[in-house]
Amino acid sequence: MVVSRFAPSPTGYLHLGNARTAIFSYLFARHHGGKFILRVEDTDRERSTKEFERMLLEDLTWLGIEWDEFYRQSDRFDVYKHYAEKLIESGHAYPCFCSVEELEEERKRAEEKGIPYRYSGKCRVLTKEEMERLKKEGKPYAVRFRVPDGRVVVFEDIIKGHIAINVDDFGDFVIVRSDGTPTYNFVVVVDDALMGVTHVIRGEDHIPNTPKQILIYEALGFPVPKFAHLPVILGEDRSKLSKRHGAVSVRNYREEGVVAEALLNYLCLLGWSPPEEGREVFSKEELIALFKLEDVNSSPAVFNRDKLLWLSGLYIREVLSLDRLVDEFIPFLNEAGYRAEKEYVRRVLEKTRDSFETLKCGVERLKPFFAEELEYSEEALMVLENESSARVLWLFLQMAQDVELSGERVKAIAKEIQKRLGLKAKDVWHALRASLTGELEGVGVDILCDILPKERVLSRLTKALNLVGFQQG
Numbered sequence: 339m340v341v342s343r344f345a346p347s348p349t350g351y352l353h354l355g356n357a358r359t360a361i362f363s364y365l366f367a368r369h370h371g372g373k374f375i376l377r378v379e380d381t382d383r384e385r386s387t388k389e390f391e392r393m394l395l396e397d398l399t400w401l402g403i404e405w406d407e408f409y410r411q412s413d414r415f416d417v418y419k420h421y422a423e424k425l426i427e428s429g430h431a432y433p434c435f436c437s438v439e440e441l442e443e444e445r446k447r448a449e450e451k452g453i454p455y456r457y458s459g460k461c462r463v464l465t466k467e468e469m470e471r472l473k474k475e476g477k478p479y480a481v482r483f484r485v486p487d488g489r490v491v492v493f494e495d496i497i498k499g500h501i502a503i504n505v506d507d508f509g510d511f512v513i514v515r516s517d518g519t520p521t522y523n524f525v526v527v528v529d530d531a532l533m534g535v536t537h538v539i540r541g542e543d544h545i546p547n548t549p550k551q552i553l554i555y556e557a558l559g560f561p562v563p564k565f566a567h568l569p570v571i572l573g574e575d576r577s578k579l580s581k582r583h584g585a586v587s588v589r590n591y592r593e594e595g596v597v598a599e600a601l602l603n604y605l606c607l608l609g610w611s612p613p614e615e616g617r618e619v620f621s622k623e624e625l626i627a628l629f630k631l632e633d634v635n636s637s638p639a640v641f642n643r644d645k646l647l648w649l650s651g652l653y654i655r656e657v658l659s660l661d662r663l664v665d666e667f668i669p670f671l672n673e674a675g676y677r678a679e680k681e682y683v684r685r686v687l688e689k690t691r692d693s694f695e696t697l698k699c700g701v702e703r704l705k706p707f708f709a710e711e712l713e714y715s716e717e718a719l720m721v722l723e724n725e726s727s728a729r730v731l732w733l734f735l736q737m738a739q740d741v742e743l744s745g746e747r748v749k750a751i752a753k754e755i756q757k758r759l760g761l762k763a764k765d766v767w768h769a770l771r772a773s774l775t776g777e778l779e780g781v782g783v784d785i786l787c788d789i790l791p792k793e794r795v796l797s798r799l800t801k802a803l804n805l806v807g808f809q810q811g
């Protein structure tokens with residue numbers, strides 16, 4: 339059975355690049371009817387927090403990623419300890435008593451000579467007796483993995499192809515620090531092996547770690563899984579996508595009101611080439627059916643925020659069911675301080691869902707449907723102060739008294755007013771729009787009148803009229 343996993347460190351918000359890794363790993367497992375594991379890698383006790391872990395799980399769930407098994411490395415220290423001892427027993431690892439100062443000294447010397455630093459191997463040759471003596475003296479020690487001499491580790495990466503790395507330069511690396519905490523390269527192997535992971539899918543920044551891990555697999559007698567390293571995601575300027583490029587976490591986009599399905603869909607397009615060229619919209623089920631690691635490009639993908647927003651708009655407009663859209667929209671509405679009946683929101687969105695790309699922008703744009711009190715923009719106030727505006731509003735109020743104010747009717751009334759007052763269409767519409775929305779741009783006045791209860795239309799017009807101090811006659 340295929341088993342893949344996502345192994346985030348809870349040291350920050352879920353970055354878009356990591357989210358894409360999670361998605362690809364998840365799609366891969368589902369495509370093969372396999373198992374998908376979520377493993378929180380929190381061995382770095384200083385930088386990991388429970389709060390980041392909680393948000394991580396929340397963001398993954400929001401994206402639609404479900405895991406079959408869950409592990410947390412900090413719950414598994416006993417397991418790692420057991421395997422570290424095993425490696426020492428078999429001679430693949432050894433305790434290293436070198437102090438921080440000694441190691442610093444070594445590093446400095448290498449620097450002076452201008453050669454890349456690697457551990458001297460001083461404790462490699464300690465006899466059993468010396469080891470026991472130092473342990474008895476209570477000298478703290480790390481555990482180092484004994485890197486074989488003259489070895490070139492080779493693996494076939496599913497995405498990157500043939501990779502061969504000479505491990506001579508690595509030096510014997512630490513697998514358990516002197517404070518007893520195990521290191522990433524070691525625990526990742528123990529976990530992946532014990533959890534039965536068949537495919538390790540992760541970012542290409544881990545390629546240099548892979549040979550170390552393969553050596554540990556071999557030393558522990560575990561089968562080596564297949565590796566697939568995903569190329570990085572770049573910003574528009576072709577440097578690695580980072581905070582400098584603005585919003586780069588899933589949470590940022592979630593808070594902006596990008597639709598989850600659209601973000602999932604977009605992230606898949608970053609580096610994966612669908613079999614059907616040119617097609618861009620895929621449901622999660624379709625992605626599961628179509629996704630192949632072999633179709634992931636080996637060169638980096640460039641993140642394009644506009645394209646993501648465009649796709650989000652497309653989902654809002656055409657892909658989501660109206661019910662889903664309403665459910666997604668209401669929390670944003672409430673967040674902005676507005677309350678409305680679900681049925682009312684539904685009627686509004688049915689007519690306006692083609693006019694915004696994120697839920698947050700939607701709330702901003704659709705304010706006139708929900709606000710009790712309008713705020714007027716400066717431009718709107720200027721329009722209202724035109725002498726003709728007062729006359730338009732006054733006449734409109736007269737003509738609107740006894741009729742139902744449908745969008746069509748409003749258009750007819752506007753036309754009539756234009757004729758009677760000898761104005762341009764623009765003057766009439768600007769006056770109406772400024773009074774009803776507080777802006778000169780945005781939602782259509784006819785759509786607004788169709789949905790907003792008539793008494794609110796009239797009270798807005800009256801209020802605007804009062805605002806400019808219209809004197810009848």
Ligand code: GLU
Binds near residue numbers: 345346347379540541
């Ligand atoms: N915790 C590592 C990371 O977040 C996981 C790497 C891996 O998948 O092996 O980069």
